[in-house]
Amino acid sequence: MNSEISQHKRLSRTKPNYALLLLTLVFALGLLDRVIFNVLLDPIREEFHLSDTIMGLLSGFAFVAFYSAMTFPIARLADRYNRRNIIVTGLTIWSAMTAFSGLVTNILQLTIARILVGFGESMGSAPGHSLLSDFFPKHERPKAFSIYSGGLHLGILLGYIIAGLIGQMLGWRYAFFFAGVPGLLLALIIRLTMKEPIRGSSEEHYELKGLKIPLRTAVKDIFRQPSYRLVLIATTMGAFVIYAFSTWEATFLRRIYHFDGIQIGLIVGTVKGGTGLAGAFLGGWLCNTCGKKNYRYILQIPAIATFLCAASSLIFLFSDNSTMAIIGLGITTFFLAFHIGVAWGVAQTVTRVEVRTLAAAILTISCNLIGHGLGSSVPGFFNDLLSETYHVNAIRYSLLSATGVALLSGLIYWRASHHIEKDINSLSEQRKVTPTF
Incomplete structure (x- = not known):
């Protein structure tokens, strides 16, 4: 196996950075397709005469139902x-x-x-995580996964601009056309230019023990690592926060500050996309750099950033003018972006090669079924519940649910940081490799 890996590395059939670019664009287009719906939520709701609860379910559970159901078998x-x-x-x-x-x-x-959008997207995330782990060795993964997670914010930026501008000028239906075409072109490019790497090719001295591991054994192998279990919970909570805001922030700005589609597309899209990309890259760099000194920093930095995200969300929700609200949204997005790529990288690093796609799938299912499903739906439910009392301001209080969940997420990341060194070392002993971040 080692000679096969060495030969594969010499051939360099697909450059790692090129593969990272393509996979990041795939992730960005997946988020673009979600953001389009969220930004156009009010126009769609008005045309079909639906409630906020129904729109929250369409944005959340209608999407994640098949996504979550299919992610597991796709990963296998x-x-x-x-x-x-x-x-x-x-x-x-x-x-x-x-x-x-x-x-x-x-x-x-x-x-x-x-x-069906959810069904298609179930084939993207977990296989993409597994591919990145074969293109990049573990000491490069925090940075690689943070760059990859920047696709989330690139997708948000593109989604806001397309939905805001095209939706305002031509109507919401045309925005969906413009969002769908790039993915078809990218699929053709990937099929023609990216090669499948050998599994385990980024692990030195690693001997692949075989891919046909029984499901029960594979799941048990993944969950025996405390850091994986805690990161799973914390990242799912982080997903709740991300999707609560991304689903309802455009509606929030329309209702509270009377933003139109162009303002949402240009102002909000630029602020969220820019601060999100900055947070993802800085978070990856800090964790990559500080993690070389102490493994705990790899998860303590996202924990602190998540606490700061919770605090800054209050500026967004309760400012008395739109300028301060946008500043609060930018700060919230910046700190919220710290944890995503790092958590994915940790999940891949503390699990064996043979079960990595499954480990990524479990994380993806949890983040989408629970994080996305509830994050999109819970604020919509509270919007309707509180509307008689708080009227248009009900959305301010419904989104407080995301603030509370962010605080809990930060606490659990901090707890996970106390287990990561032991888990990495125990796995490295199995591989007979000295761990380095």
């Missing part, structure tokens, strides 16, 4: 078969269904389109 396939081809298939499906969303004529068709 990706641990055995060509991961690149799985990603290409999924990207084609969800991009086509995004474009189709602009043609729907009733709520049933819209629900089906959202379900």
